[in-house]
Amino acid sequence: MTINDGERKRWSNIKTCKTKSIARERKSIMKFAKELQSQMVPEWRTAYMDYDSLKSILEAIETKRKTTRTPIQRKHTIYRNFSGLTRKLSSRSVLSEMESQIPDKEFRQVDEEVKFVAPVDDLGELEVEFFKKLDDEVNKVVKFYKAKVEDVMNEANMINKQMEAFIAFRIKVHDPPSNFDEGLEMARLASEVANVSHISVSSPSRNSGTSVIDVIKEEESYHEVSSPFEDDKEGVKNEPEIEDIDKSKGQAKGKINVRHAALDILDQVKLNNPPDTPRSTFIRILKGPAQNDLKFNRYSLKKIELQLKEAFVEFHYKLRLLKSFSYLNMLAFSKITKKYDKISTRSLSASYMKMVDNTYLDSSELNKLVERVEDVYSKHFAKSNRKKARNVLRPKARRERHRVTFIMGFLFGCAISLIVALILLLRAYNIWDNEHSPKYMDNVFPLYSLFGYLVLHLIMFAGNIYFWRRYRVNYSFIFGFKEGNEIGYIQVLFVCFAIMALALSTILANLDMERDPVTKDYNVLTELLPLGLLVLLLLVLFCPINIFYRSSRFFFITCLFHCICAPLYKVVLADFFLADQFTSQVQALRSLEFYICYYGWGDFRIRENNCRESKVFNTFLFIVAIIPYWIRFLQCLRRMSEGKKAREGANALKYLSTIVAVSFRTANTLNQSFAWNLAAWITSGIATIFVMYWDIVIDWGLFQKNSKNKWLRDELVIPHKSVYYVASVLNLLLRFAWMQTVLKFELPFMHRQLMLAVIAALEIIRRGIWNFFRLENEHLNNVGNFRAFKSVPLPFQYEDDELKDE
Structure with missing residues (x-):
């Protein structure tokens, strides 16, 4: 019997349609898996349904069915009872339905959970594994959701009493x-x-x-x-x-x-x-x-009202996260059961989802609570303006505007062009061999190096934000940014390249080596350009007008003020994180000191200064260098007094040892002698060992002997383990950059000021690497404790609550 061309074409079309249908289905499944990963609360990721593992089991079932010519026959009654479709799910596993249908040896009771022990003969082993895993996931999700809802109920009760x-x-x-x-x-x-x-x-x-x-x-x-x-x-x-x-x-x-x-x-x-x-x-x-x-009085009333507003905003945020948790898991269970239906050619997903709908996971009541919270807020804090209340309680995420990206790219192009122009001018006029070049490097270069340190730090921070987002490290929650106002890496690069373009423009304008033959002065206007640029940046930073990311600027100023006033304010992560950044910007702080000396007591018109001969200037070289470490030392003492933690005391000793080391290194630079050099070696060596151990073991959480990832930690956000080993080695090497000051290592083709700038740049790069892994470890600690909300202090304290606390 022969098959004609029409018949062959029809079978080919059927096969093609079937192949396309399977491809679309697989694409849909993969798309949802990525969507689930992108929308889940990062700190709760282990509490969500394990979609990938269930999907892998279904793929194994599908592969087995394709390789088996005759489908596996199963008893329908046993299958239905096993999947839990005949009874409403409670806190027990849906597998409990089989207790009345199969021998007792197949199941046992452990901690109020029915555990599947051996596969049923009439079921495929993979299908038994799938439903056992599905039941466990339902129990896990419901248990977590119920605990979180109970916490929300307790907080609602507290807010009731506060109101x-x-x-x-x-x-x-x-x-x-x-x-x-x-x-x-x-x-x-x-x-x-x-x-x-x-x-x-x-x-x-x-x-x-x-x-x-x-x-x-x-x-x-x-x-x-x-x-x-x-x-x-x-x-x-x-x-x-x-x-x-x-x-x-x-x-x-x-x-x-x-x-x-x-x-x-x-x-x-x-x-x-x-x-x-x-x-x-x-x-x-x-x-x-x-x-x-x-x-x-009205002042106290206003303060109490602000505290309650913040409490309502955070409470509403918790409710929305719980709603999202419920919705995503319900959708995931629906997707995976429908996928099973298509593989097994059965129609049981509707019955299974009906059972899941009747569990504690349903969020319909939570939706009503969200609406009522909005109603309460609008009536008491927004003069019954519900739209205004919703705008406060549901802040919109910052929209990525293409013009910001375009301007950022334009500024980057300008900066690259200015760098090329600067290199060409240096070569064309042979400025390095000019007789005025040493005077320029000693007097003008330190002024512009400040902007170089700032630009490099911003580039590293933008890279941190990019990789935090890529690996879903919830940096906005860790830093305490206001929802919807967190700054992204595009915005940081925009600010970075704007400063870079302005600084390079002023460098080109000030790259004048010729003096007036009569007055022996340089052009006063161009000599004031570095100071003018610094003043401009400070004015923009403290500008109260809502331009150039005002919320982020004010957040920075607030953290900076808390650092300056340490230990008078309670220390949060954003405060000590900023203070740690300043410990890597000691050379930039000394550049600010040089600004004051150069323009205040020097003669900038002829590019001369006697700062190095000034005892006041040399004294402040010590003070400026130890200020960031001293701030961190005070912050550690404050945290130790609050939490009574020995670790904070050890951290304070770490910064105290660094203060001693920096002081001896500075003294060795100013007073060349064997005694100062030996003291600098000893103190710096001790401090370096201390801080290296703290970086790797405490701040990064690595070097755990019994970890499943050898010498790292159990949880890693970066899949490539080699990254952690390389980062540890780089941190170790860059920590020894201080050796240049005691070895007096100099290159003949590199000026002393340029060498200091290179050493300072290496420390900034090390700090950028440290930033990523420090926040990664903090994020994983939050994940381990399911911390996704910040605690908001409430204005009132009841006497009975105080007695309970005691």
Whole structure:
């Protein structure tokens, strides 16, 4: 029997369509796997459904079915009971359904979880493995989600109590008892106060009469209590209705008692005054009484309101993350079960997902809670403007604008062109062999090297941000950036290349080696260009106008102020991270000192200075060099006093040893003698060993002997282990850059100032490498503890809560 061309073509088309369908399906699966990875909360990644492992099992099942000519026959009843489709899933595994259908030897009870022990004869081994893994993933996800929802419920209860005190405080401030018309307002309060003491917070459950929506019933009563003191949507204050007011003396007295009962809550609370400000720190040091008494004024009310706003924003963010967690896992379970249906030619995903829908993982009640939180915020903090409230509670991510990328690229091109022009001018005019060249290197080059250090540091930081994003290190959460305002590597490079282009332009303008033959002076205007550029950058940094990334600039200024005022402020990661950056910019700080000396006491018109001969200047060489290390030393002492951690004390000793080493190296540079050189060798060697151990073992978390990754750590974000070994060796080598100062190593073709600049640049590069792995380790610590939220201090503290803490 022969097959004609038409028949052959039809079978070919069928085969092609089938191949394309399989390819589309595989592409869809791969696309969802990447989407799941990109949208999951980085700190919770181990709590999400393990989609890749389930997908790999299904791929093995599909491969086995293709290699087997006859499909494996299975008993439908056993399959249904095994997959848990006949009973609503609780905290037990869905495999518990098989207990009544198969011999007891196949299962056993371990810690309230049904564990599959041996495969069922009538099922394929891979399918048994798939459903066992699927059941474990359901249990894992539901258990984690339930624990997080319970934490949210506890926090909702705390916020309820905070709002209760806040409303009473606001009533007290806006309408003190002496000016309050009891007869008009008490009728409004009487019907609402009763609800305040009957608020119940419960977990979402389909079998109970309560839901998570009960959490904010108290806020419903707050709307009415606080409305006389807030403008309505039309901007007119709500007036109390007086038709239903009972004017009898007995009921009026009862209304007064109701108001007093509403304000009695203030007798049970006091202000939280954590030691995070200079004033509170001094009080703590002097062991004076904490200023926790309530002061009923508008300033205190404004401060409390700001704290509660921040608490609401963070609480709303937690709810949104939980919603996303629920949605992504539900979608993942749906995708993987549909994939199983296509491989096994069954239609069981709908039944399985119906069972999953009835678990604790359903987020419908959480959606309602999110809406109510927005409603409460709009009524109390946004004058009933829901759109304004949503903009605050749901900040939009920073949009990547193409014009920023275009301008960044244009500035980069300008910088490259200026570098080429500078090299050509140096060669054309043979400036290196010019008789005025040493004077230029001693007086002008240190001024411009400051901008070189800054540009290099920004380039390294932009690279850090790029790789943090690529490997999903949540740097914005670790640093505490405001959601939607975190700066990206494109923005950092834009600032970097703008500074680079301006600095190179001023260098070309100031590359004048000829003096006026009469006055023997250089052009005053060009000699002031470095100072003008420095002043311009400082003006932009402190500019209050909303230009050039104001939120990021103010964040930097705040952290800088906390560093300067150490240890008066509570130390967070962003503060000591910035102080660590300054420890690698000692030469830049000395350049700032040179600016003051050169333009203040030198004669910049003839490019001469006597700074090196000044005792004041040499004294400040010591002071400026140890300031960053001294700040870190004080920060470590502050953290040690708060956390009582011995590690912080050891860290303080590390910076103290570095201060001693830097001081002896500076003294050896200024006073050439064997004694100073020997002291510099000894102190620098001890400090280097100390800091190298701290970098690798403590800051990076590497060099763990029993790690599954040899001499590294168990969790790594970079798949290539060699990167960690290379980074460790580079950090070790670059730590010995200080040896140049004690060995007096110099190259004949390189000026001393240029050699110092190269050594400083190597230290900046080392710091850039350190930055990535330091934040990677911090991120992995957050992942290990599932820390995805920052803690927001609440304004009020209840007496009963204080007793519980004690």
